[in-house]
Amino acid sequence: MRICNVFDSIIKTLQRNLDVRARKHEVIISNIANVDTPNYKAFDLIVEDEMSKVDSNEIINNLARTHLFHIPVKIQNGVDVTKSKIQLSKEVSLRGDGNTVNMEKEMAELSENNIMYRISADILSRKFQGLLKAMQVGRRS
Amino acid sequence: MNFLNILSTSASGLNAQRIRMNLISSNMANVNTTKTKEGGPYRRKDAVFEAINKKGFGETLEMYLTDVSVREIVEDRRPYIIKYDPGHPDANKDGYVAMPNINIIEEMVNMISASRSYEANVSAIKATKDMVSAALKIGK
Numbered sequence: 001m002r003i004c005n006v007f008d009s010i011i012k013t014l015q016r017n018l019d020v021r022a023r024k025h026e027v028i029i030s031n032i033a034n035v036d037t038p039n040y041k042a043f044d045l046i047v048e049d050e051m052s053k054v055d056s057n058e059i060i061n062n063l064a065r066t067h068l069f070h071i072p073v074k075i076q077n078g079v080d081v082t083k084s085k086i087q088l089s090k091e092v093s094l095r096g097d098g099n100t101v102n103m104e105k106e107m108a109e110l111s112e113n114n115i116m117y118r119i120s121a122d123i124l125s126r127k128f129q130g131l132l133k134a135m136q137v138g139r140r141s
Numbered sequence: 142m143n144f145l146n147i148l149s150t151s152a153s154g155l156n157a158q159r160i161r162m163n164l165i166s167s168n169m170a171n172v173n174t175t176k177t178k179e180g181g182p183y184r185r186k187d188a189v190f191e192a193i194n195k196k197g198f199g200e201t202l203e204m205y206l207t208d209v210s211v212r213e214i215v216e217d218r219r220p221y222i223i224k225y226d227p228g229h230p231d232a233n234k235d236g237y238v239a240m241p242n243i244n245i246i247e248e249m250v251n252m253i254s255a256s257r258s259y260e261a262n263v264s265a266i267k268a269t270k271d272m273v274s275a276a277l278k279i280g281k
Contacts, residue, residue, distance in 0.1 A: 033265075036190055037209050
């Protein structure tokens with residue numbers, strides 16, 4: 001029986017996810033603050049592409065497969081923030097001052113990112129609650 | 142998440158928009174002012190915004206993150222509006238008065254724009270606060 005695996009890679013994935021979302025939040029905040037700055041070019045942090053890449057080599061083997069046809073559990077090892085791309089937004093400025101911030105897009109991204117961050121934080125929190133529950137149930141009997 | 146930094150960016154946005162709003166109010170209040178300290182009628186004032194880089198260099202994210210600040214306050218060089226008003230003490234010998242170069246409709250539109258941008262920054266601060274409190278709730 002493996003005890004050392006209590007804090008498994010899901011926690012690591014969630015941690016990285018929170019980190020990436022926080023970075024993305026910084027980017028959105030910077031764009032919103034500069035909505036009226038002449039010649040400011042809006043930029044984006046491209047993280048979704050990185051997040052959706054599942055490394056096929058990372059098949060977790062510690063889940064027992066008692067039958068050949070059981071589906072192996074694949075867990076993505078999270079994304080590396082340093083791998084995410086920074087790119088200038090492709091919006092075309094229709095204003096005279098050369099500013100390319102699209103306010104509606106930024107506000108939508110702000111709330112989307114906010115919700116995704118809170119979901120990740122919530123799942124992580126529940127993960128810890130589950131672990132705690134398991135420990136307490138064992139003690140009571 | 143360096144949330145103090147994030148909040149300071151939003152605060153810089155709020156500050157810049159507030160300065161802009163102050164100037165708009167000043168323009169609207171002085172729409173009929175013909176005497177100023179510098180002499181001549183009041184000139185329309187506007188704030189010029191500038192993006193200020195946070196520290197960081199190379200292709201890092203910090204290089205792209207910018208605060209906003211007011212670089213300078215400029216006076217509009219458009220010509221004064223000439224109005225016929227022979228009874229005015231500042232009227233010239235033909236009875237014309239130079240009034241400030243302020244278009245009140247333009248100021249109203251700018252005011253709405255400034256107030257919306259301000260609100261956007263307030264929402265951004267709220268979102269930051271939400272995220273921080275969500276992060277603090279992990280493990281509770």
